[in-house]
Amino acid sequence: MKVCRKKGVWTLAFALALVSLLSGVQKMSAAGAVEVDRECSITFKLENVEAEYTELAGLEIPVRIYRVADMDASGNYTPCTGYEELDFAGADEHTTAESWRQMAESAANLVQSAAMDPEKEIVLNKAEAVQDTISGLSAGMYLVKAESVTSPEYSYAFTPYLISLPNNYYYETQDDAWIYDVTADVKPDQSVRYGNLEIIKELTSYNQSLGDAYFVFQVEAEKDGKSVYSDAVAINFNAPGQKRVLVRHIPAGAQVTVTEAYSGGSYQPVGAQSQQVMVIADEDAQNPVSVTFKNAYDGRTNNSLGIVNHFTYTDGTWDVEQQTDSTQQ
Numbered sequence: 001m002k003v004c005r006k007k008g009v010w011t012l013a014f015a016l017a018l019v020s021l022l023s024g025v026q027k028m029s030a031a032g033a034v035e036v037d038r039e040c041s042i043t044f045k046l047e048n049v050e051a052e053y054t055e056l057a058g059l060e061i062p063v064r065i066y067r068v069a070d071m072d073a074s075g076n077y078t079p080c081t082g083y084e085e086l087d088f089a090g091a092d093e094h095t096t097a098e099s100w101r102q103m104a105e106s107a108a109n110l111v112q113s114a115a116m117d118p119e120k121e122i123v124l125n126k127a128e129a130v131q132d133t134i135s136g137l138s139a140g141m142y143l144v145k146a147e148s149v150t151s152p153e154y155s156y157a158f159t160p161y162l163i164s165l166p167n168n169y170y171y172e173t174q175d176d177a178w179i180y181d182v183t184a185d186v187k188p189d190q191s192v193r194y195g196n197l198e199i200i201k202e203l204t205s206y207n208q209s210l211g212d213a214y215f216v217f218q219v220e221a222e223k224d225g226k227s228v229y230s231d232a233v234a235i236n237f238n239a240p241g242q243k244r245v246l247v248r249h250i251p252a253g254a255q256v257t258v259t260e261a262y263s264g265g266s267y268q269p270v271g272a273q274s275q276q277v278m279v280i281a282d283e284d285a286q287n288p289v290s291v292t293f294k295n296a297y298d299g300r301t302n303n304s305l306g307i308v309n310h311f312t313y314t315d316g317t318w319d320v321e322q323q324t325d326s327t328q329q
Contacts, residue, residue, distance in 0.1 A: 032178070033073045034139055040165035040180045041135035042142075044124060047187045055151045056188060060125050061158075062147040063186065064118035065134060068107050068162070069141035077141055082114055083107060088141070100162060107143040108160040118145075124186065137165055146186050152281060153253035156188040193252040193281035196288035199233065199245045205297040206240040207266060213237040215295065216262035219247055221254040221279065228254050232261065233326035245326045246288065252281035258291045265302030270294040 044063060049056045069077040069088055077088040086103055110116065119142065120134045142165060146158035166178040199217055206213060214236050221229035228251045235243050250256060259274040275291040 034071060034075055034166060034178060035180070036071065036073050036139045038139070038166075038180055039135065040137040040139060040182065041133055042137065042144075042163065042165070043133045043181070043183045044122070044186050045132070045183055046124065047185050053154075053156070053188055053190060055154070056149075056156060057125060059149045059151060059156070060123050060127070061149055061156075061186070062121065062123050063134075064121040064145050064147075065137075066107070066111055066116055066143040066145070067119045067138070067140050068143050071139040071141065071164070080140075082116060083110055085110070101159070104143060104160050104162045107162065108145060111143065111145065139165055141165075144184065144186075150193065150281075150283075152284065153193055153251070155191045155193055157191070158186055158188060193283075194249045195252045195279040195281045195284075197247040197250055197256055197258070197277065197279060198288045198290040199235070199247065199258060200242065200290055200292040201235045201237075201244070202242045202292065202294045203237045203240050203267070203296070204270070204294060206237060207297050207301075208239075210266055210301065210303055211238075213264045213267055213295075214262070215260065215264055215267075215293075217245075217293075218259045218261045219256060220259075221250050221256040223251050223254040229256070235327055236325035243327050250279045252279050252284075254279045256289075258293075260293050263295055266298055266300035267295040268298035270296055 042065070046053075046056060046061075067080060068083040068086060069079050071077055079086050079088065086107060119137070122131050122134050124132060124146075142163050143160055144163055145160045148155060148157045150156070163182065163184055165182060166180045167182045168176060168178055170176045197219070199219075201215060203213060214234065217233050217235070219229065219231050219233065220227065231247065233245050233247060235245055237243065255276060255278055257274060257276050260269060263269050263273070271294055273293075275293075277289045277291055280287045280289055
């Protein structure tokens, strides 16, 4: 049984609109006494799944809730043991959405540092049994934490937030009745995953009298019909053998075309001069993906020379580096 201690009491005379994350707190007249013995529930709804993040519908998302404060019949909050530093007593109609976000972040830090046990947990999109509702909850303030998940191409993070049970939607509906069965959004923040591409170059025969054998590869990547990467790399040989160059930070899921744009002055390609491969994210198996090119001396006596300009964009500025052999970067 959780022990709650009072740290500044205030009347819940507002609608806790944190169901929509970071929407802030609105002050209003309370709708009578809270039925503190009445069970509450939260039904979770994933935002932007159909419109933007369709792949999220196929990912299992663990969600844990933590009871951080008790609520009495007058709507006063009292932080539970371990969450005393959360200042609910200082919250009023002037408390901003950013302040509530910071309080939720503080609660999440307390959960992590003290290894707090969740009140309850659920797995959204669970294949064997669809789950979206947590029921049997007592009145109080809860921290909602959804775990980050990944698809082959993207990572999805969810900002922790606070939610009141029961809740009140006066400023949305003009009805000040307490709502004991609440619907809460789970809002994903999508970020691109990246992977690497390895170009393997094999020179099977070599004419030492001609000096270095110089080769250039053009790397172009597209995703969803858009160019997401474009660069050139060089590989220089002074003997027969094999060399490798790692092309880094290409969006996962991108279709990459690698073309041997320059094959040296006197060296004949053996096999295709252009190859395609799909990039796999760093943490997944088979990363990096690779393509292999072979060349052999063809009997000519042409020297091969060259420099590749490698451009890097950092903090609004383009930097250029001249490379004769990208395997040495």
